[in-house]
Amino acid sequence: MSPRTNDNAPQRESDSPSAAPEPDHSGTAAPGTEPGGDRSGAAQDHTGTAPAPAPDETGTAAARADDPSPTHTSPADTSPADASPADTSPTDASPAAARVAALRRVAEAGRRWRVGQLACCAALLAVALTAGSIAVGAARDSRPVAVAAPAAVSPALLGSGDLNAGIAALQAHLRSQPRDFGSWATLGLAYVEQARTQGDPSRYPQAEQAFTRSLALAPDNDPALAGRAALAAARHDFKNALVYADRALKQNPYSERALCSRIDALVELGRYDDAQKAADLADARHPGVPVFTRYAYVHELRGDVATARRVLQQALDTATSPGDVAYVSSQLGQLAWNQGDDKSALDYYARALGADENYLPALEGRARAQAASGDRAAAITGMENVVSRYPLPGPLVELGELYEARGAEGDRAKAGDQYVLVDAWIALARANGVDADLDTALAAAEHGDAKAALRAARAEWARRHTVHTADALAWALHVNGQDTEALTLAREATATGYRNASFLYHRGMIERATGHAKDARTHLAAALKLNPGFSPLGARAARDALKSLEAAR
Numbered sequence: 001m002s003p004r005t006n007d008n009a010p011q012r013e014s015d016s017p018s019a020a021p022e023p024d025h026s027g028t029a030a031p032g033t034e035p036g037g038d039r040s041g042a043a044q045d046h047t048g049t050a051p052a053p054a055p056d057e058t059g060t061a062a063a064r065a066d067d068p069s070p071t072h073t074s075p076a077d078t079s080p081a082d083a084s085p086a087d088t089s090p091t092d093a094s095p096a097a098a099r100v101a102a103l104r105r106v107a108e109a110g111r112r113w114r115v116g117q118l119a120c121c122a123a124l125l126a127v128a129l130t131a132g133s134i135a136v137g138a139a140r141d142s143r144p145v146a147v148a149a150p151a152a153v154s155p156a157l158l159g160s161g162d163l164n165a166g167i168a169a170l171q172a173h174l175r176s177q178p179r180d181f182g183s184w185a186t187l188g189l190a191y192v193e194q195a196r197t198q199g200d201p202s203r204y205p206q207a208e209q210a211f212t213r214s215l216a217l218a219p220d221n222d223p224a225l226a227g228r229a230a231l232a233a234a235r236h237d238f239k240n241a242l243v244y245a246d247r248a249l250k251q252n253p254y255s256e257r258a259l260c261s262r263i264d265a266l267v268e269l270g271r272y273d274d275a276q277k278a279a280d281l282a283d284a285r286h287p288g289v290p291v292f293t294r295y296a297y298v299h300e301l302r303g304d305v306a307t308a309r310r311v312l313q314q315a316l317d318t319a320t321s322p323g324d325v326a327y328v329s330s331q332l333g334q335l336a337w338n339q340g341d342d343k344s345a346l347d348y349y350a351r352a353l354g355a356d357e358n359y360l361p362a363l364e365g366r367a368r369a370q371a372a373s374g375d376r377a378a379a380i381t382g383m384e385n386v387v388s389r390y391p392l393p394g395p396l397v398e399l400g401e402l403y404e405a406r407g408a409e410g411d412r413a414k415a416g417d418q419y420v421l422v423d424a425w426i427a428l429a430r431a432n433g434v435d436a437d438l439d440t441a442l443a444a445a446e447h448g449d450a451k452a453a454l455r456a457a458r459a460e461w462a463r464r465h466t467v468h469t470a471d472a473l474a475w476a477l478h479v480n481g482q483d484t485e486a487l488t489l490a491r492e493a494t495a496t497g498y499r500n501a502s503f504l505y506h507r508g509m510i511e512r513a514t515g516h517a518k519d520a521r522t523h524l525a526a527a528l529k530l531n532p533g534f535s536p537l538g539a540r541a542a543r544d545a546l547k548s549l550e551a552a553r
Helices: 093-113 115-141 155-159 163-176 181-198 203-217 222-234 238-251 256-268 272-285 289-301 305-318 322-338 342-355 360-372 376-389 393-406 411-431 437-447 450-463 467-479 483-493 501-513 517-530 538-551
Strands: none
Touching (some): 181 203, 181 222, 203 222, 238 256, 272 289, 289 322, 322 342, 393 437, 437 467, 467 501, 483 501, 501 517, 501 538
């Protein structure tokens, strides 16, 4: 499903794990993603033309395509020749701790230098974030590597529930069979998924390198082109995601990955009618869990929650692997939470975690649902668990707001720590080729530099017109006192019928600021009726504003 990043889901806004890796949510994808607008994490913008595969830093990527040694000399890169399972395991405490520690070091620098100067250390952050995992990996890579490579590695291995084991098998295979273009493409997809699920954008350059190798060995092979589309989507480069998806479909009209990336790109470009047609085509050509979830999201964006729920339930009924069960259950949980049904959301998240106890979107979603249902203590514990491993913008902002809402001694400082970490993550993402303007706008508008939020929102709006970018720009304009322009965009954000309490809250507050008291009461009440716990701080502000409006009648 397309990541719905703007709803503060990690990103996001991603494919079903069984579909070989690809960021959702509805902010769901939104997820993302995404939080997902970019539910998945897969928001992209287009330049209209597909860039040529980038050579490695020595300029000899194509010439060295049969060499499994590194072709990218960035500190963020480890090739199949020098990467080990230890390097990439999300369950290994040391790399995870190194990632978080690196973010916290840069965040501390940001507190001293002011948030506005944090971008200056993006390159430092990229090095710092990867240094821990590389150092840990190097220590373990000193052991002899026993290579018993299979004749071929199936992408299905990556959906078996252990992404890192799949990556290790691919790395071993490519050491002995470096001209296997299909495995290079699959490795690239695995890195994209690893970046998305582990909150480590430094994997994206590795993914790009793998796809470049695959295409150097077999120009226009559809798995690598579809992988390029997924990578572009993960970096929020949706225009090129669409270009690569179309190129892949020209080679193979039934490519599930390309069909799904095409839907994602059209959704994140705001071309909702075209996205519906693309979803219908994908359903006809390659029905299955990845297509069903995207089909559902397209309907959800139009306010057709009943169809979205029915299709997701169908996807869950057909899911067989633990990865698919966790993925679809989490999407159903997100959909239920968006409609204010916290009990059903918690039930779906429980089912997801029963299939995969470490599934990040379910852990995050469960904490949100716990907060909405009034169990703030469990929500804080759960969200602390999430950000301790994968400090992504959505969970960081949510945890900061939970601290603020609790208001205990020291909570304001704790909240500030989370918001500075968001800036650190954004700096890292930009250093690794991710368009992070939407994340910047959403976080900064509420908890940072209002002017920076507006700059970022305008930049994102210039690239793509979606309901999520309209909402982000409207809110950024509002916090900068430009409410007349904001009102037009807030109305546009709610024009498709998408049932999102945050959008309704933003519109109501902007209407209040522009003197439209009756409309403000209508939309603030609608936000609280739809999802009374849509935000730890936003819901409280909506109730206060509505009470004030009612008293002034």
